[in-house]
Amino acid sequence: MEFVAYPDREMMMLALADRLTGDLVMALRMQERVSFSVPGGTTPGPIFDVLAAQDLDWDRVDVMLNDERWVGEESPRSNTALLRKRLLVSKASKANLIPLYAAAPAPEDMITALCDGLAPHLPISVLLLGMGEDMHTASLFPGADNLAAALADDAPPLMAMRAEAAGEPRITLTAPVLRAALATHVVITGNAKRAAIERAADLAPLEAPIACVLGQAVVHWAE
Numbered sequence: 001m002e003f004v005a006y007p008d009r010e011m012m013m014l015a016l017a018d019r020l021t022g023d024l025v026m027a028l029r030m031q032e033r034v035s036f037s038v039p040g041g042t043t044p045g046p047i048f049d050v051l052a053a054q055d056l057d058w059d060r061v062d063v064m065l066n067d068e069r070w071v072g073e074e075s076p077r078s079n080t081a082l083l084r085k086r087l088l089v090s091k092a093s094k095a096n097l098i099p100l101y102a103a104a105p106a107p108e109d110m111i112t113a114l115c116d117g118l119a120p121h122l123p124i125s126v127l128l129l130g131m132g133e134d135m136h137t138a139s140l141f142p143g144a145d146n147l148a149a150a151l152a153d154d155a156p157p158l159m160a161m162r163a164e165a166a167g168e169p170r171i172t173l174t175a176p177v178l179r180a181a182l183a184t185h186v187v188i189t190g191n192a193k194r195a196a197i198e199r200a201a202d203l204a205p206l207e208a209p210i211a212c213v214l215g216q217a218v219v220h221w222a223e
Helices: 009-030 045-051 079-086 090-094 111-121 147-151 175-179 191-200
Strands: 002-005 034-038 061-065 067-069 096-098 126-129 158-161 170-173 184-189 217-222
Touching: 009 034, 009 045, 009 126, 009 184, 009 217, 045 079, 061 079, 061 111, 067 079, 079 096, 096 111, 111 158, 147 158, 184 191, 191 217
Parallel strands: 002 217, 034 061, 034 126, 061 096, 126 184, 184 217
Antiparallel strands: 067 170, 158 170
């Protein structure tokens, strides 16, 4: 794990957006199409704002979330809706969104179709993850119903996940997909999350799911 500390959050967001842009440019030089996986939530919003204005061949970039709550885009809880508002705008509006949600009562109803849609875009070229204070990443929550299966080497690309801390049912990229990313970054803020990620480095992924990617990740932190 490479750990980078920044003097403040604004500097971190700008520097990380620049780093991600560089990774995407490099990937686009090597491949006709590249994939870019990002977290939902509010933390990456400022990063998305900067990225959306970058001069990239966005029409060759396939964007996917790390995970999604099983809600439609009309819900304020939808990560997809947030992505459309913050990243898939301006120059980045030309990017192709790979969906992790389809209208159905439960994620299990659409998991096969969503996996089929995701598979051609793997491995992930550039991966940006977040982490909770409980050391979850994507929707790999400690104690979740399918966590062990999602961490297994033979896990399918996507799995449904339910956990007390998750609220709604979720759909998430699994550990093999996350570990196979060609460039991996984790963004966290605050002293509690710094302490958590330092603990995670010495724990098994079942206890600290973020540990499944720390071996190849650059962790970006600001208080």
